[in-house]
Amino acid sequence: MNFRSGCPIASALDIVGDKWSLVIIRSMVMGATSYSDFLKTPEKIATNILAERLRRLELAGLILQAQARRGSIRGTYALTPKGAGLIPALQALGQWGEQNIPGRWKCPDRFNAARPEDFPR
């Protein structure tokens, strides 16, 4: 990874500062685990972008592919503690969106109650 600077904020954005990464992680906090879960999402991510982002997030250590059933290459995705560490930032963004953009949905309680500790290992 090559970072624009040593700033922790700019560097965080070098990793998840695109249009989709945090949307994917949001979905995982809400319980999504499979490729098709992510596609069901109302934001309608394109399949090539989704596949590329899952690869990138895994490489960055934010998510990992758990072997679902033996013999299967493809599995289900789970947040790592590192990925779950972004939950507070997501919640802050959600708060901001609710309060500053008209007509947004409310973040479900399950989302606001989520804590990084809920995603160990």
Add this chain to the structure above:
Amino acid sequence: MNFRSGCPIASALDIVGDKWSLVIIRSMVMGATSYSDFLKTPEKIATNILAERLRRLELAGLILQAQARRGSIRGTYALTPKGAGLIPALQALGQWGEQNIPGRWKCPDRFNAARPEDFPR
């Protein structure tokens, strides 16, 4: 603005979910007010991107151009309360970056102490 969905998080990212917007706002929290202040930043933003982002952030109501000296079209930029509302999200991202990306700088105390209320009007 057309949003991908009604989700407050996805919508927030439709506004500031690019590589530069939050870096610019970070700089403003740290005291940057002029075009040249933003260029001095270690991330080395390109001038065309900077100008476009300032226009866009102003249009979105996150920043505004205060008439610096009379007769001057160009002024200095300031965070609106709406823009300053992103401070908690930035701080959470900063925390995450410090804890999860090796070799990052520490966010200065001035940054962590900043509160949206510090930017009224």
Add this chain to the structure above:
DNA sequence: ACTTTTAACTTGCATTTTGCAAGAACAAAA
């Protein structure tokens, strides 16, 4: 076992966004 269906991707190509280099408009200073 074998066909069908669904899930998990890949590929190709058009569109949009980003990045760099150069230069123009304006204000302040000399």
Add this chain to the structure above:
DNA sequence: TTTTGTTCTTGCAAAATGCAAGTTAAAAGT
């Protein structure tokens, strides 16, 4: 009035994104 520095604009190449279509592997049905 020339110079200097700041604030933007323009043109073009490169990268990221979006859409449509196709491919591969696993699961489900017969």
